[in-house]
Amino acid sequence: MFQQGKMFSVFRSAALTLTALASSQSYALAAQSDIQSWVTCASKHCVEAPAISWRTAGSGGGKDVLHVAFDKKKQEILGFGGAFTDAACFTFDNMPEASREKLLKQLFLPSEMNLSVSRVCMGSSDYSTHVYSYDDGEPDPEMKRFSIAHDEKYILPTLKAARKINPDLFILATPWSPPGWMKPNNSMLGGNMQRKSLGAYAKYFSKFLNAYESAGVPVQAVSVQNECDTDQDSRMPACTWPQEYEMDFVRNELGPTLEKEGSKTKIWIIDHNYNLWGRAVDELEGENMLKYTGAVAWHGYVGAPDLMSRVHNAFPSVDMHWTEGGPDYTQTDYASDWSKWAGAFSGILNNWCKSIIVWNLSLDEVGKPNLGPFPCGGLVTVNAKTKEVSYSGQYWAISHFSKFIKRGAHVVASNCDDHDLSFVAAENPDGKHVVVATNPGKVAKTVKLELGAKEAELHLEPDSVNTFMWN
Numbered sequence: 001m002f003q004q005g006k007m008f009s010v011f012r013s014a015a016l017t018l019t020a021l022a023s024s025q026s027y028a029l030a031a032q033s034d035i036q037s038w039v040t041c042a043s044k045h046c047v048e049a050p051a052i053s054w055r056t057a058g059s060g061g062g063k064d065v066l067h068v069a070f071d072k073k074k075q076e077i078l079g080f081g082g083a084f085t086d087a088a089c090f091t092f093d094n095m096p097e098a099s100r101e102k103l104l105k106q107l108f109l110p111s112e113m114n115l116s117v118s119r120v121c122m123g124s125s126d127y128s129t130h131v132y133s134y135d136d137g138e139p140d141p142e143m144k145r146f147s148i149a150h151d152e153k154y155i156l157p158t159l160k161a162a163r164k165i166n167p168d169l170f171i172l173a174t175p176w177s178p179p180g181w182m183k184p185n186n187s188m189l190g191g192n193m194q195r196k197s198l199g200a201y202a203k204y205f206s207k208f209l210n211a212y213e214s215a216g217v218p219v220q221a222v223s224v225q226n227e228c229d230t231d232q233d234s235r236m237p238a239c240t241w242p243q244e245y246e247m248d249f250v251r252n253e254l255g256p257t258l259e260k261e262g263s264k265t266k267i268w269i270i271d272h273n274y275n276l277w278g279r280a281v282d283e284l285e286g287e288n289m290l291k292y293t294g295a296v297a298w299h300g301y302v303g304a305p306d307l308m309s310r311v312h313n314a315f316p317s318v319d320m321h322w323t324e325g326g327p328d329y330t331q332t333d334y335a336s337d338w339s340k341w342a343g344a345f346s347g348i349l350n351n352w353c354k355s356i357i358v359w360n361l362s363l364d365e366v367g368k369p370n371l372g373p374f375p376c377g378g379l380v381t382v383n384a385k386t387k388e389v390s391y392s393g394q395y396w397a398i399s400h401f402s403k404f405i406k407r408g409a410h411v412v413a414s415n416c417d418d419h420d421l422s423f424v425a426a427e428n429p430d431g432k433h434v435v436v437a438t439n440p441g442k443v444a445k446t447v448k449l450e451l452g453a454k455e456a457e458l459h460l461e462p463d464s465v466n467t468f469m470w471n
Contacts, residue, residue, distance in 0.1 A: 031470040035449075035456055036047045038404075040338050040396045041464040046403070052468070054454040064417035065447040066458065068425045070433060070451075072413035075320070077426065078170060079116035080402035082361040082379050083324070085160055087127035087369040087413060091382050093154035103380070103389055107361065108166040109293045113142075114402050116168055117355045119323055120159065120219070122175035122208055124188065125226065126236040126372025131188050133179040134208060140181070141200040146207045148215070151371040156226070159217045168407065172221045172297075172323065172357065173212075174271060176467055178204065178235040183239065190234025193225075193241050197247070202253035209258075209265055220264075223271040223297045227281075236372035243279055247286045255292025268295040271323055274303030280311045284318060295319040298353070305347040312352040320352045326359025327392045329367040329377030334392055339440040341397035342465040343422040346438060349411050350424055351373070356401070358394060365434075404434050418447060421460070435468045437469075 035052040082088075092100050107115050123133040148156075163169045177188040182197035193201075205222060212219050214221045225241050232238040241249075250267055258265055270280050280296045284290055296318060298308055308320050325344070329333050342445040345356055363370075363378035370376070379398075381390045401424075418421050422438040439445050439460035449456045449468075460466055 001085075006398070009044075010218040025103045032302050035458075035468050035470045037458075037469075038400065038467045039257075039461060039464055040400065040466075041328055041393070042336075045391075045396050046399045046465075049466075052452075052456050052458065053055050054456050057450060057453050057455045060455060060457060061300070061446060063446055063457065066416045066423060066435070066437070066447045066449045067414060067450065068414040068433075068435065068449065070425070070427055073427070074413065075352050075354050075411055076412065077349075077405055077407060077409040077433050078321070078403075079114075079407050080356050081117035082358045083119040083121070083127075084155060084162070085121055085125055085127040086129055087228050087363055088361040088378065089155045089158040090129055090369055091364060091378070092158050094384075095382060095387050099387060099389070102383075103362075104158075104161055105165055107380075108162045108169065110166060110168075112403075114166070114398055114406075116166055116407055117170040117172070117357055118159075118162070118404070119174060120155065121170045121226075122173050122205075122222075123177065123179075124237050124371075125176040126232075126362040126374065127363070127370055127376065128237075129369045129371075131178070131237060131371065133188060134280075135179045135181075137205065138181060140179075141203075143200070143203050143207050145383075146204065148208065148211045152215070156217055163217065170221075170355075171217065171219045172223065172268070172321075173208065173219045174223045174226045174323070175239075176226045177239045179456075180351045185234075187234070188237045188239075189239070189268075190231035190236075190238050192231065193239055193245050193249075195245060198245070198249045198253045200258040205254055206261060206263075209263060220255075221268055221295070221404045222258065222265040223268040223350060225271060225340060226272060226324075227299065227469075229276060232372070243283060247283050247289060251286065251288040255288075259292070266295060267293045267325075268297045268321065269293050271297040271299070273299050273301050274305060274307040277303075277307040277310050281314050284311075284315050287345050290315075290318075295321055297321050297323040298348075299324045305344075305351040308348075308351040308353065319354050321355045321357070322353045323355075323357045324359050326375040326379070328375050329363070329365070329381070329393050330375045334377050335390065336463075337393035338397040338465050339438050339463050341394045342400060342436065342438040343440060345397060345401055346424040346436060348424040350414075356398070358398060366444075399467055400436050400465045404436075404469055406430075409434070416452040417449060418445065421445065421447065431471065433470055437466045437468065439464050439466075 092357040185191035228241040364384040
């Protein structure tokens with residue numbers, strides 16, 4: 001984790017300035033049904049609100065206009081989800097079986113919250129019960145000692161249970177540190193990668209992927225290193241990677257290894273904050289890099305999401321994914337900061353990300369288990385004594401996206417005259433149109449959605465997240 005308590009910058013669209021769509025003939029008849037709506041505010045949590053009727057454009061008063069261009073499609077959505085950290089899986093495992101099954105269905109069932117992407121830790125992170133890798137001890141470059149026995153206790157069973165509920169669950173695997181013997185400090189806490197270990201580390205990745213595949217949990221993507229640009233002052237499992245080390249590992253070691261094995265697992269780079277956009281561009285410009293990687297993973301603790309658009313503009317064919325960010329359980333608004341998170345998610349999607357993966361899926365009421373310095377909370381909290389489940393503001397925010405924006409949907413261009421509001425719009429594979437609108441202010445607002453020859457008024461409660469959907 002990195003600067004966990006820092007509020008994310010809310011996106012202000014800089015990509016496209018749009019006029020009303022009266023001139024867009026291809027979508028003149030797009031509004032064919034009443035608009036269904038769902039709201040989260042002070043007294044409601046992602047509950048259905050009254051339907052909204054369309055009327056003839058120009059028949060209403062002069063309100064701020066939301067412009068949506070469904071004929072200007074952007075990136076295709078992979079999905080939304082959270083991290084199966086050692087701590088999260090430990091928390092799930094300590095729940096009564098019936099309660100655990102109920103919660104997992106609530107999170108992953110396509111007809112419920114529909115979480116469909118996830119992140120697992122290759123070895124321990126800061127959110128683990130203890131420090132471990134899959135090959136601890138003396139140097140073992142041939143990986144003769146490699147074992148995922150630790151994960152067989154409760155991580156793999158939890159992943160299998162989630163994938164049984166949602167068979168389309170996409171898994172990204174990320175290491176926080178290589179085994180200590182691969183680093184000069186001989187520890188998983190802090191330190192930096194060394195070049196002479198790159199070949200052995202590619203074998204470590206290969207062993208992990210094959211072991212997970214054999215265990216019935218295939219992994220669709222890996223990133224080289226969680227937060228490649230910090231060692232966290234040696235307070236937790238972490239490792240710095242010089243830019244040229246990450247490049248050489250991808251193009252000379254890991255990429256060729258997976259290619260030789262015929263692996264379909266993708267390689268993502270960076271897995272760190274927006275402010276490393278320049279490093280991402282430099283790496284992608286490197287010889288043979290695009291042969292082995294086609295995606296950048298991002299965190300939102302430093303910088304603003306529009307920096308991702310700089311990378312997209314330089315490499316339009318390279319995918320963007322957002323892979324970490326969680327609430328702080330010590331904050332008084334842990335259970336009610338839905339507007340902050342929904343605004344952040346809108347900015348992330350409007351800047352080309354295909355997926356959003358939040359941090360720990362579950363932790364206890366004091367953010368444990370945790371062997372690191374950052375006071376994170378889970379997407380949900382499971383009380384260590386009572387096993388009662390409670391929900392974060394982040395949970396309610398992401399529900400407004402994951403329940404309604406489906407895999408295969410396309411984000412579309414949009415903006416609003418009221419820059420204090422946050423919006424993102426998408427078109428699902430079945431043709432349904434979705435708008436998620438966030439009003440973080442203390443006063444209710446009404447905006448006018450214009451679509452061809454029709455318009456509709458969208459009422460936004462104070463401090464609210466709203467989803468609107470229509471055919």
